[in-house]
Amino acid sequence: MKTFKRFFALVWLLAAHTALVAQTGPNAQNTAKRDLVSFEEFEARLAKAGKNAQILDARLPEEYAQNHLEGATSFSVANEADFSKAIARLDKSKPTFIYSIANGRSGKLAKDLRDNGFKDVTELPGGLSKWIGLGKPVVSTVGPGLSLGDYQASLKSDKLVLVDFGSRYCGSCKRLAPIVDSIKHEQASSVKVINIEAYENKALTKELGVTALPTLILYRGNQVVWKKSGVTPKGEIERVLAEANL
Template identity: 70%
Template sequence: MKNLRPLGTLLLALIFTTSVFAQQSKKRELLSFEAFEAKLNAAGKNAQILDARLPEEYVQNHLEGAVSFSIADKTDFEKQSAKLSKEKPVFIYSIGNGRSGVLAADLRAAGFKDVTEIPGGLSKWIGLGRPVISTTGKGLSRDEYTASLKSDKLVLVDFGSRYCPGCKRLDPTIDSIKTEQAANVKVIKIEAYENKSLVKELGVVGLPTLILYKNNEVVWQKKGGASKAEIEKALKGQTL
């Protein structure tokens, strides 16, 4: 019987750990975009909207009613969160759901009862044509964009942001392809948040997004990170 005690203790620990992990995973689950919008609208003036990006990103584009909430350290977090009500709903966004997820977890740990992230972040919000307060202008028109695609080569368009971690990780790969395949591929980089109308028209709802054109027609598209091998495979498939 004594030999069973350590096993029983181990099983209890495993059950507890699994339970905690399940609760954390459940908290991290994101609403559908439609459900998020409905919840935000229902909250009305009680909505506390937080922009988890850098202040300079906030200045460029932000949701109406949002406040800049870029937290540098624990002291800063405690100071800023003290200005909020733990009883009112909190809505958070970043470019995707990276920084917003970290802030959401911190707020829940601090006792905030109702914390919700924008599913897909600001990139999806803008890509779906939802309004923002902006200082960047509309950027390229659809006609100007279409004109830039005219080429005898394949055209690889990279929609990203200089503030997007995933975009930064992809940059060296895109630069490498631009150099190595200059004879076959024309590479165009688009700063998404400076071209909001274009992003909306093309339905770009995540960053980075790669779109490959051949004779002005889309032949391949990928949202999120892509390896060099994956991109090269897509390019090779159009040059055979």
């Protein structure tokens, strides 16, 4: 009987440990991500909601002024008191759609709204970066920027050409910028670096399929030899450049 009790206790402890890991380990992140629907589902829900949709732009007002989804409202709230006043003007019963550059600020806003009783909250997966990169329409006060022809002309060089697509408002882009800048100076003899402000070059980002910021594209003789999104470590970029120079 004692052996059975010890066995039962061991099984119970293992079950409790498994449940704890599920709540605090890698799977917890997966659970948190379940609120993100597919891009196609976002579009379908937005179309179905029609004029009943509440679309909130979680970026800064100046970002909103440059490019935003049609029907969106600028919703960058600095403090808790202002946030309470801002959500009081919204209708909790209406479907609410949120976006930012990617899903950083929009993710926080979505959580805050749900915590305050909003039941139907949908984030734009990939954010405005993906929306613009896929050529979806936006209300804009900036022009299309560089044409594809002008861009291709800028790639002409006897060196490798590293293009950094980013935004001055993007946190990940800011973390990558000093890495790219150091490579620009350290490898000036063999690498040409070009910086592109994505939201001022919407047509180009669509043409090149840049759907996330930051994105690095490496060219050799006008041909793409490497492309990667996100904050890429300096060592990885240096390795790619060394291999491309062989």
